[in-house]
Amino acid sequence: MHVAAGIDSLPTDVGPLFVVVGVFDGLHLGHLYLLDELRERARRREAVPTVITFDHHPDEILTGAAPPLLCDAAERLERLEAAGVGVTAVQHFDLALRMTSYDAFIRRIARAPLSGFLMTPDSAFGHERHGTPEAVATLGAQMGFDVEVIPPLELEGRPVRSAEIRNDIAAGDLAAAARLLGRPYAIVGVGRPATAGFDVAIPMPVALPPAGDYDVSVTGPGTVVARRSRARIGPEGTLTLDPGPVTRGSVRVVFD
Numbered sequence: 210m211h212v213a214a215g216i217d218s219l220p221t222d223v224g225p226l227f228v229v230v231g232v233f234d235g236l237h238l239g240h241l242y243l244l245d246e247l248r249e250r251a252r253r254r255e256a257v258p259t260v261i262t263f264d265h266h267p268d269e270i271l272t273g274a275a276p277p278l279l280c281d282a283a284e285r286l287e288r289l290e291a292a293g294v295g296v297t298a299v300q301h302f303d304l305a306l307r308m309t310s311y312d313a314f315i316r317r318i319a320r321a322p323l324s325g326f327l328m329t330p331d332s333a334f335g336h337e338r339h340g341t342p343e344a345v346a347t348l349g350a351q352m353g354f355d356v357e358v359i360p361p362l363e364l365e366g367r368p369v370r371s372a373e374i375r376n377d378i379a380a381g382d383l384a385a386a387a388r389l390l391g392r393p394y395a396i397v398g399v400g401r402p403a404t405a406g407f408d409v410a411i412p413m414p415v416a417l418p419p420a421g422d423y424d425v426s427v428t429g430p431g432t433v434v435a436r437r438s439r440a441r442i443g444p445e446g447t448l449t450l451d452p453g454p455v456t457r458g459s460v461r462v463v464f465d
Contacts, residue, residue: 210290213298216261216317220296225324227256230334232266232371235279236288238391239369242362244292247327250357256324257295263302270307277416279371279378279390281397311335312348325355364389378416383423383464393463398448400429400460406441409448409460420444424465430458440464 213219219226229247233240244258251258262285266275280288289297300306306314314335315323326345334340346356362369369389377386378394387393396417398409420442426435427450439451440462448462 210286210294211296212286213296215300216298216314217320219259219298219318219321221321223257223296225254225256225322226259226296226318227251227254227324227327228259228261228318229327230261231332233260233262233285233289234266234276234371235374235390236285236292237279237369237371237374237389238364239362239389241292241391242369243327243329243359244289244294246359248293250327251295251324254324258293259296259298260289260294261298261300261318262289263300265302267302267307270302270304275414276372276375277414279374279394279416282413284397308336311340311344314340315345315348315352319352319354323352323354325349325357327357327359329361330358331361375416378418381419381421383418393465395461395463396448397459397461400450400458403449405449406452407450407460409450409462411448417442417446417448418464425450426463426465427460428463429460435463 211220211223227247227250229243231240244260248258266278269275286297311334326349328342328345330342332342342356342358349355367373367389374386374389377383377389383394396409396411396415398411400407400409423440423442425438425440427438428435441449443449450462
């Protein structure tokens with residue numbers, strides 16, 4: 210997968226791009242469904258399945274507070290590649306981008322050959338979310354690309370959305386969160402020895418279950434097989450592991 214540092218660095222020599230725009234926090238089942246459709250529809254067009262995402266959650270700029278994230282940034286790229294995405298542009302989201310109209314945003318994308326966009330009925334981008342499927346399709350008729358709209362995924366009557374997963378985690382229903390994610394929930398951090406075990410420093414705001422003890426599996430530097438452990442979530446949002454399963458360095462904590 211080619212990773213571009215923003216939309217102005219999209220490759221111009223790999224064929225037309227068929228694009229979906231989104232945060233893709235968590236790469237949950239709804240995202241995987243969307244990416245399956247992206248890949249298949251790009252194949253029919255002889256285009257490159259392309260994701261445009263952001264270096265941090267847009268709500269940090271839009272509302273002043275980003276929601277806790279569900280996926281480490283490096284893992285997000287790994288999962289996008291595993292889903293068959295050919296090109297991913299990680300766009301810096303700042304006040305200037307917030308004020309960028311959807312048509313100006315698209316014209317920057319269209320410096321590379323552009324086949325079209327995949328959207329859901331409620332998706333939108335650009336200043337004040339004016340880039341609705343209808344608006345983007347109207348612009349596409351002028352610029353020579355089109356828009357394909359697909360319904361969002363539902364599972365057991367629930368919409369599969371990052372907000373739903375965050376709510377499940379906050380309520381301590383990790384089994385429900387795992388159903389929507391399509392895998393157990395995991396947190397990536399840096400382990401460091403502490404008095405009662407290993408503290409895990411988390412470099413970004415992530416979704417945490419309520420304070421308490423949890424069964425987890427842990428992988429760390431040089432770990433081939435995940436080791437069983439207990440994790441304690443403190444009332445202040447700290448994460449501590451029992452002694453034994455980790456050493457210093459990056460750790461992945463999977464909640465069973």
